[in-house]
Amino acid sequence: MKLALVGIGKIARDQHVPALAGSPDWELAATVSRSGKVEKVQDFLRIEDMLQARPDIETVSLCLPPVPRFAAAEAAIRAGRHVMLEKPPGATLSEVHELKRLAERQGVSLFATWHSRMAEAVAPAKSHLSGQRILGGRITWREDVRKWHPGQEWIFNAGGMGVFDPGINALSILTEILPDPVHLAWAELDFPKNRQAPIAARLAFSSNIEADFDFRQEGPQTWDMEFETGTGTLALRMGGNVLEIDGARVGGADSIMGEYPALYARMAGLVRDGASDVDLSPMVLAADAFTLGRRNSVEPFEF
Structure with missing residues (x-):
């Protein structure tokens, strides 16, 4: 399955990119970032451009900081893409509840990850x-x-x-x-x-x-x-x-290097099953x- 990675910073380079490279489920088909790139992978500056240019990419993984993440997640879900959220899943609880409702209406999978x-x-x-x-x-x-x-x-x-x-x-x-x-x-x-x-x-x-x-x-x-x-x-x-x-x-x-491969395996299962996983209990305590x-x-x- 083809996936776009949004936000190419330290966590993306250290964990997401290696996990995707070793995954039997995923192909890293595009990135979206203002400053980072992954060698031999098509890159975009804006998520809207990627969503329009690559309708074949069904899943988007968001590694942006919490505050700008909602807008990118909303755009991806409205475009009918499955979305995986780096932790914490958002800047506020209410915005993640809104993403959950939107994903349900759009019939796509949403995964609020806790690595x-x-x-x-x-x-x-x-x-x-x-x-x-x-x-x-x-x-x-x-x-x-x-x-x-x-x-x-x-x-x-x-x-x-x-x-x-x-x-x-x-x-x-x-x-x-x-x-x-x-x-x-x-x-x-x-x-x-x-x-x-x-x-x-x-x-x-x-x-x-x-x-x-x-x-x-x-x-x-x-x-x-x-x-x-x-x-x-x-x-x-x-x-x-x-x-x-x-x-x-x-x-x-x-080693901590098994955590992100397990997340991507879980995301693959959610997409195949047409399911979502949005547990906000850690964020409630925070x-x-x-x-x-x-x-x-x-x-x-x-x-």
Whole structure:
């Protein structure tokens, strides 16, 4: 199946392009970007031009930042194309609900992706926790924004989500593996004085689960979550790719490179089945943090 990739930035080059190159389901037939290209692939500056010139391309994958993504997704869906959304699926919940309604009317598939749910140890962790009582948990999600988003000013603009851009990956795993839903009870967000999105956040959920998100980590990066249950402990390391039970490693992989191939395999299945997958539960928790959270003003941040 032919696919167009929109937004050729770091995440597209690091993850989407390699995943598509190795996919048995997809052919990368076109790109849309103001600055990036993929060798030997037809490129366009505007999505409208691609949609008009390439009616043979049935699916569009959007890697744009959240704020401009809605307009591109709307154009693709109105043109009768299936759409895959990079996380978070939009800048607001209401716009993603509108895309879902529009996709249903147009009879096309819409996939709001959460790549961390495809990490190697997430499904085994979900199975292990099924039916268990969660006594408490701790999420530590700390990474270096300069490494993962070099010079990307949009991430600290309004709608860019700041530290919740990676933090929502943790929330996507949390909402996938727990046997019962949780809700946000308390939050504290640190906003640099010169920015419109937080650089760090501390959260508390029901079931005695706490989270620590920080974009200022240097050295080794930390993407861990640990849970206490009635029968012992469970931990996920490396963003959900390594599973530990009672302190012993029992499975997983030492790489995150399997996540995006799994997303594209899932998208292929949705298109073939005429189905959609738009789970917004991670984004609901992130939105609750912005609504409920106490805001602290911290030192300015520059790339």
